[in-house]
Amino acid sequence: MTSPRSTPLRERHEALGASFTDFGGWEMPVRYTSDLAEHHAVRTAAGLFDISHMALFSVRGPERDAFLGYALAVDPAPLKLSRAKYTMILAPDGGIIDDLIVTRNAEDQFLIVANAGNRDAVRDALRERLAGFDAELVELDDALVAVQGPRAREILQQTSGLVHDESLAMGHALDTLPYYAAMGMRFRDSTVLVSRTGYTGEDGFEISVDADRVGELWDALLSAGEPFGLVPAGLASRDTLRLEAGMPLYGHELSRHVIPSQAGLGRVVPLSTKAADFVGRSALESGARADAPVLVGLVSDGRRAGRAGYPVRDGEDVIGEVTSGALSPTLGYPIAMAYVAPGLSAPGTELTIDVRGTAIPATVTALPFYRRTT
Template structure:
């Protein structure tokens, strides 16, 4: 068995007392002290996450936009410089290989950010689909580290970080799903260029910093110093999962898989079905009327939450299965996402969860469960 990989920030996590787990082939921090404290910090102040396990692919060439229009579900050729877009990599049958974010640096230079566990699958798909286009696809994962600062204080923290200088655009003017650029100045090293996206996976305002892997520890330290007066805390996978669940954001392997087509997961809007051609188009057309289960939100009372794999009941009939669930730290009651039969998916429908043999009433609700107000 191959040992999991470690990120450039592994030693920082060890020094902070993190506990680790194998996630997508990487040894990643689950929590430092309290995952609940980290969750609340992101909602009220800020949390810092090491997400360097994510995979980055650089696409260059005069047909870069046309290539990604064909390779992915969305219309990426319409992006403007420094804009980002959520998209999907589909297989020919319309199933989801991965969900990704695409950033455009220039007309002939884009970046695709994929999930760690799907790095090889996405690499294979992009390289295979690039054959008919004048583009080059580079796997840049090993030279890029990715650090996220998420929460209401995130902008103030980045603005106070002395290692980040010469911002191309003020952070206060940066819109959601846009990117800016800066220089990173560290003692004893030449300045280097970094990219900063106003993106995240928590439902809060925040930023994701793409920095050279060799500089990641010093960047982490600089952010921690700047964030201390603002309540910044290190946050791991446990809090990241409850944050994204409250925000109704899917997790690959739970709400997304090759057995799920976008419309089932509420992602039909992500697919530019009117494009002339893209991988998965014919498969999607074949399953539009299949009546497959659809993703819904579920809320219940008490303290017992449904977990992935638990059955969803309508009367005495099993109508679906929970994909993710937790006792919401922000809302104070159990929440879950589940795939259920379309006949049981209408908002307000009264269902039940089989929680280890106990029937727990649950109500279908619109996603997301939580939405920030500012």
């Protein structure tokens, strides 16, 4: 059995009192102090996350656009310099191998960010699909950290050593960087890529940096963020934050057995605007079978939350299963995402969740559960 890998920040996490868990083959901090405190800090101020377990791939070469257009469910041609897009890599039957973010981070280059647990599957699929294209795929070993929360921009602006460099900025400034766009900056003597993206439902930034410099950047961010209420945050708070925001997690809401439309993500696949073929297209054009389950949100009263794997019932009939659930720290009541029979997916439908033998009433609701107001 292979031991979990550690990120370059492992010693810093230990010094901060982190508890660890195996996530996608990586030993990652699950919390530092309190799940709730870290969650609320991100909603009200900011949290600092180590996301160096994520997989990074660079794509270059004369036929990079054509390659990505075939390999992924994305049309890269309209993606201008610095712009990013959420997309997927699909199996031939339309099942989801992984969900990704693709950024045109140079005129002649794309950056792909994939989930840690799918690193091998994504790499293998991309390499296989590279055949016949004049393009190059390189796996990167850069580290990633994320600053998420309403004070995130202020914290980056106050971070010692992180400075604007016009030659790297791709026409942007930090105070006007659009959502789902990236810019290069200088951190001391290193180049970093700052992307206005995240997985919490809050504003924020994800920063790619050389692995041997990430410790210095982590320290500088913590120091700059302390007056603003920044705290280090682990996977437990990241999970409740993304659940409130209705963001899917691979292995829970997304899998090889689900096509994008079932997960409410048909909009991210450009069937109507992308003329070129891509792997999985014909399966998506055929669509899911009529009785294929679809993803919904569920809300309940009380304090008992449905968890992943709990049955969802209509009367005595099991009609679905919870994929993620928790007592929402922000909203104060139980929330869950679940796959249910399509005939019972309309908002307002009354169902129950079997919580360890107790039928807890739950109402279907539109996602997301939480949306930031600014």
